[in-house]
Every structure is written in C-alpha cells, then in structure tokens.
Amino acid sequence: xxDEIREPVPQPGEFYTGDGQRLSPQELxxxxxxxxxxxxxxxxxxxxxxxxxxxxxxLLAESGVDFILGMEMIDVxxxxxxxxxxxxxxxxxxxxxxxxxxxxxGYDFELYRPVFExxxxxxxxxxxxxxxxxxxxxxxxxxxxxxxxxxxxxxxxKVAMPPEEQLSFLEEQYEMHQDxxxxxxxxxxxxxxxxxxxxxxxxxxxxxxxDEHSVPVVVLAGSExxxxxxxxxxxxxxxxxxxxxxxxxxxxxxENISPDNPLYFYCPPVQHGRMxxxxxxxxxxxxxxxxxxxxxxxxARAGFMKGDEIVSAGGEPVREMSDLHEAAVKASETGxxxxxxxxxxxxxxxxxLELPGEE
Numbered sequence: 001x002x003d004e005i006r007e008p009v010p011q012p013g014e015f016y017t018g019d020g021q022r023l024s025p026q027e028l029x030x031x032x033x034x035x036x037x038x039x040x041x042x043x044x045x046x047x048x049x050x051x052x053x054x055x056x057x058x059l060l061a062e063s064g065v066d067f068i069l070g071m072e073m074i075d076v077x078x079x080x081x082x083x084x085x086x087x088x089x090x091x092x093x094x095x096x097x098x099x100x101x102x103x104x105x106g107y108d109f110e111l112y113r114p115v116f117e118x119x120x121x122x123x124x125x126x127x128x129x130x131x132x133x134x135x136x137x138x139x140x141x142x143x144x145x146x147x148x149x150x151x152x153x154x155x156x157x158k159v160a161m162p163p164e165e166q167l168s169f170l171e172e173q174y175e176m177h178q179d180x181x182x183x184x185x186x187x188x189x190x191x192x193x194x195x196x197x198x199x200x201x202x203x204x205x206x207x208x209x210x211d212e213h214s215v216p217v218v219v220l221a222g223s224e225x226x227x228x229x230x231x232x233x234x235x236x237x238x239x240x241x242x243x244x245x246x247x248x249x250x251x252x253x254x255e256n257i258s259p260d261n262p263l264y265f266y267c268p269p270v271q272h273g274r275m276x277x278x279x280x281x282x283x284x285x286x287x288x289x290x291x292x293x294x295x296x297x298x299x300a301r302a303g304f305m306k307g308d309e310i311v312s313a314g315g316e317p318v319r320e321m322s323d324l325h326e327a328a329v330k331a332s333e334t335g336x337x338x339x340x341x342x343x344x345x346x347x348x349x350x351x352x353l354e355l356p357g358e359e
Contacts, residue, residue: 010266011266012048012052013051013052013265014265015028015248015263015266016251016263016264016265018260018263018264019257020254023263025055026059028263029063032060032263033065035246036216036217036245037219037236037245038056038216038245038246039225039226039232039233039246039247040218040248041222041223041247041248042221042222042223043223043250043269044107044111044222044319045107045270045320046111047270048268049250049265049267051114052250053115054117056218057115057218058122060218061124062122066215066216067124067216067217067218068124068210068215068216069119069126069127069218070202070205070209070219071126071128071219071220072129072130072220072221072222072225074128074129075128075130075132075133075154076131076154076201077128077154078099078128079127081095082128085126086126092113095109102317106316106317107319115220127209128205129202129205129219130198130201130202130205132151135147135151135154135197136194136198138151139194143189144159144193144197156204157204158238159193159197159200160234160235161192161196162192166231167192170188170191170195171188195231198225199231199235202219202221202225203233203235203236203238203239206219206236207236207240207243223249226247227247227249227260228261246263247263248264248265249261250265250266251264251265252268277298277353279304280293281310287309287310288318288319289308289310290304290305290308290309290310290342292306293306299353302351302353304353307344308342308344309342310324310342311341311343313327313328313339314326314327314330314331314338314339328355337353337354337355339352
C-alpha cells in the first residue's frame, strides 16, 4: 500500500483561509492590502499572536501600503504620549512608564514589544482606540446612565448595540449562570452596554483616524472584539456601509477551523497549569466577576463571595481567566499562597488563597 500522505504540521505564524487552505504571506497581503480596515485579533497573553501581528504589519508596509495602527490596549486620554513616540521623542524603552502600561493594561509590555518595534521601523503612526478603564468599569457595574459629565466626555457619539446573533449568544451565556444570579438581569444589561460602548468607541476612533490621514487602519484587539464581525466590524459598518473590512484571527487548532471567519493565523495556545481553585467566573465588560464559589474549595476557604470582582492576583492585574492560572502557577513554584485583591461593595478586600494540588 502506498504511504499515507499527511498534511504538514502547522507552524506558528502560518496563514489560513476559513476553509482550511494555507496562504503564503504574499497571498495574505493580496487579500488584505486593499481594505479600509484590517482587524487583527489576539489573545493578550500569547507572545506568538503579537509576533504575527508585527509580521503582518511588516508585510503590509513592505508591500507599499501606508496605514495607521490602532490599539485597543491604549486609551484615548494617552494619545499625546503616542504622538511623542510617533515623532521619535519617546523611545520604546520609555513607553511602559510613559503610558503607565502596567496599571492601565496589565499584560507584560514585552509581549507587545514586536508591535512597537515594527511601528518604529516602518514609520507607522500608532493611535489609541479605547475608553479609559474607569469608564467601562462604571458602565459594567452601574450602566451608562450612571456616568458623570467627566466620564461622558469619552463616550462615542453613538453606542451601537450588538447584532441580534450576538445578543442571543450573550443572553445564553448569562442564562448559564442563573443558579448564581437568578433574577439580576440588570447586570446583563450593564455587561452588554459596556461591551457595546467599548466596541463603538474603537470603531469610531478607527474611522476618525482613517478619515484624517486618508489611509487604511490596522486594528489590534482581543479576538472577542473581532470574531464573527459582531464587535468592531458591526460598528464600523454602521458608520460606513461601504467600508472594506478584513478580519484575521488567531487559530489554535487547524482541525477546528471555521468558515465563520475568513482569515486566520496559527499560533499554539499558551500552556497554563490547571488548578482546582473552586471559582465560577464570568466576564462583565473588562472585569472578571465571581458568579459562584464551590463548597469546601480553596476559594471558599479563602473567603471569596459571589459578586466579588477580582482586581489582582499575585500582585498582578487580572483581566482574563488565564491571569488567574498564571498567578497560581507562579505561586505553586514557590509553595506560597496567592494573594488576591477583590472589589466587594465598593471596598477592596485582600484574600489569601492556599493552593491545592495540580490536576
């Protein structure tokens, strides 16, 4: 019998179409170079994702495309700092302190260094896209109507609500937690408002920068803002129905590739130790909220309560589920407990979680 022909193992940085066809870098550029907006998704803590984003930026620049880089990671109140970087007055080494990166974004700046190096090398202007975190946090907790005049200055001109398909998805996710939040549907509405405001602001700023400079805009944002066209793209099309948009998402497993999104790049997932912490979590805007605590778990013994917002773990800001695992893995290596800060009824509480064994 002839030897079985096997597909080559996917390599980090390879590009794919939604039907599973490999693309060369040049083929990818041909598919995106004539677009008005190129949305590059990411997992914030995956170094491979950011290296590929920088690679796409280099490919576009070297093919002769002039474009603006818009970043979810930086809020619009810090655009003056980016302008100084764009003019060469602030170095890459100075950016983390100038932007107060650790406090305002939280993820290691070194993950994003390839992106800033590409922007500097190629002369790509970098622009801030998102809202200050205190604005989205207020919306997540109390809704749009709770914002004072100062915070309202940052709102987009129009907050576009999600498309019907995404709204149904969000409601389904909410219903999964009904055992923990049986009747408080106002929290669902606040969550949807926060997500919608965030995406609407990023879309508004991308359109503004594209119009001001008459060039395409490449947007770096978390994949949840890119996939299916539900987030930023939905808002872009409401502002400009003729906008040409490309979505390029990270792919973790080529066996599960989906035509729901047209373009992908392969990067393996970040590996994390799995710990039995006993927390049932969900996202609410840009916050992680405890929806339940398993009886007799490490979290229960530490004093976690339903409704706690996790602010930090192990001295580092928490923005995604993976941040909890990272803090637990680091603590397990030293045998120390994990120190948490949580926001509970407007007061910050410190909790000490003794780690159980690994799964």
